[in-house]
Amino acid sequence: MLTVSPSPHYQSETNTTKLMCNVLIALVPAFIFSLIVFGISSLILTITAIVSCCFFEFAINKWLFKNEDCSIKDCSAIITGLLLSFNLPNSLPLWMVVIGSLVAIGIAKMSFGGLGCNIFNPALVGRVFLLISFPAQMTTWTKVQDYTIDGTTGATPLGMLKENILSGKTISQIDLPTFQDLFIGNIGGSLGEISVIALIIGGLYLLFTKTISWHIPVSVLGSMFLFSGILFLINPEIYANPLFHIFSGGAMLGAIFMATDYATSPMTPTGKIIFGIGIGFITIIIRSFGAYPEGMSFAILLMNALTPLINKIQPRFYGSNK
């Protein structure tokens, strides 16, 4: 007996699990960097986030959805956990991490139907929920100096900028970190966002393995550079250098790993560019004029909400007279 089926009879070797594993591999450099900088606390926090994300996914699948098939195998919950921990300060109490994981997996992902059905980036929903619920703990940063923790608390470069500008100082009066410190990661911040170089290495890996396309990261960073550049040209004493913007805060982590989340970003290349420009624009608006020092998470979530609308833009087809 021969098998008969319609064409094609050929399938690429890429599958969902492989793509997810590529993302995990790409996050390794940033993870190793966080271990060097924050030590054991980073490891404990990351493991807590991953384990609780996987547990909630498993539990909801098994007992709520009564699904035979366990969706943990596709590794997407591990990514959510890892990305959530990357967006948290290392001093955050572990029970808050668990709550963040529950919100990320339970509310942002599973309540929409699981993998691929969610509208908002789960890790970011978890992070923003924690930021709004526990603002103090979520903005307490351990100061990093020469890769040793001196135990005192400091501010992130963006926090420093916002606080000082609000108190009436000009940029030349603020002691901002150098570009070299920003690039290597010799600054305060969440676990995974501090080292630009580690994140770029991961991003290049994703591009090289064709896990993501260049459209979103390039358009996010490009538009951030453009819009902050315009403000910088207007008044360099109040608005920071565009390079400072794309090297600080969650810009790299957001542009490379959060905004490129498949389920919550547009399907077409044109859509992806519009999506990226929107994120860059909103981020700079929030950073420059908002109450929060950082706006990447909000910008991505806002553009996530617009994604179904952006998907309505039809690509031009071959032979179309348009």
Place this chain on the structure above:
Amino acid sequence: MKTFKIGGIHPKENKLSAGKKIEPTPIPEMVYIPMSQHIGAPAKPIVAVGDTVKAGTKIGESSGFVSANIFSSISGTVEKIDNIADASGFKKQTVIIKSDGTDTWEETIDRSTDLIKSTNLTPDEIKAKIIEAGIVGMGGATFPLGVKLSPPKDVTITHILVNGVECEPYLTADHSLMLEKAEEICVGVELLKKVLGINTAIIGIENNKPDAIEKMQNAASAYTGTQVVPLKVKYPQGSEKHLIQALIGVEVPSRKLPASVGVIVSNVASVFAVYEAVMKNKPLFERVVTVTGTSVKNPSNFLVRLGTRTGDLFPLVGGIPEDTDKIISGGPMMGKSISSVEIPITKGSSGVVCMTENEAHRKKEQNCIRCGRCVEACPIGLEPYLLNTLAKKSMIPELLEHNITECIACGSCSFSCPANKPLLDYIRLGKAKAIQATMEKK
């Protein structure tokens, strides 16, 4: 390197039989020749049971403008005229001929291998010979060549494009033909130029076949106006629309034929058949077929008499592999899986691919992760993920709005889906429904 603009994929090539010589096959005891081996009206059988025929005897008469003559491929007697399933799975009227073992050819056919470069025939006489010989597009679409050579009065043909792309994985039939018959193909191109009264021909070959590019370039250098262009390897470059864009940079407007942009496209195998028909008086009754597969012992290219049953080819490659679970007539991207080894080889069969159980079975479908790979892969610029959903729900107006009728069924979407969604299955269904709905409206 030239290529088409929108989408495209690069499947693993697996050209196992590349560079192998074309071997003639032994004459089968029986041939099963369907009267419909082309797009258009089936030919009418003009032989009766008991008639004796030679190889090259006309047994089916073209029955319309879009139709083609059919010829016997062996000498013997007509055993039966019956309805038999072909690769499409549908039963077609088929003339069954029993071999007399002598392989006698019609006397008019020149069986020598001498290269004949020029002819005194007029363009109309050449065209008449091409139509008489029953030549169709041998890349798989099987559109009668005579129709392409008779463009409507209001269009001017400026280019002949010759398709030597062979973008399907596994297949090497056209490749081997270009290696061995480069001179003949170039003469065939000259004949087509003469018919159309033009002097511009471009032969497109993907650059995974550098040996064929070199051979064809050497052969073509003797003729002005014939050019060989290497193309970047990308599927589905062998599609007419995509080859036109790759070679001359224009798009064929939606729902129009290539002639509307002044182009006719023909496969290298068809061009070789033109040479044989005009210079050797040999109608189309045999073709090159690749028999291959990852577990096939000796993947090869054969010169096969049309009507030979697929099963008769397996002894020549070391037997049918034990783990064969699916047999494809054509390539793995657009070929048809056949239900039995009794299906005959026809004018459009470029290959026979054996797939192992592991390769043949579809993987389990998972949730769409909305990665957009199908959108990036679609060479037409459609949104397969969306068409899939709309087709499942039979949303006809939305399907039409998203141009489902433009789909060329190349399978790039299903190929690239990491969640193993059978996208093309539903898109085919949706396209059929949408076309039916528009016809009913009219």
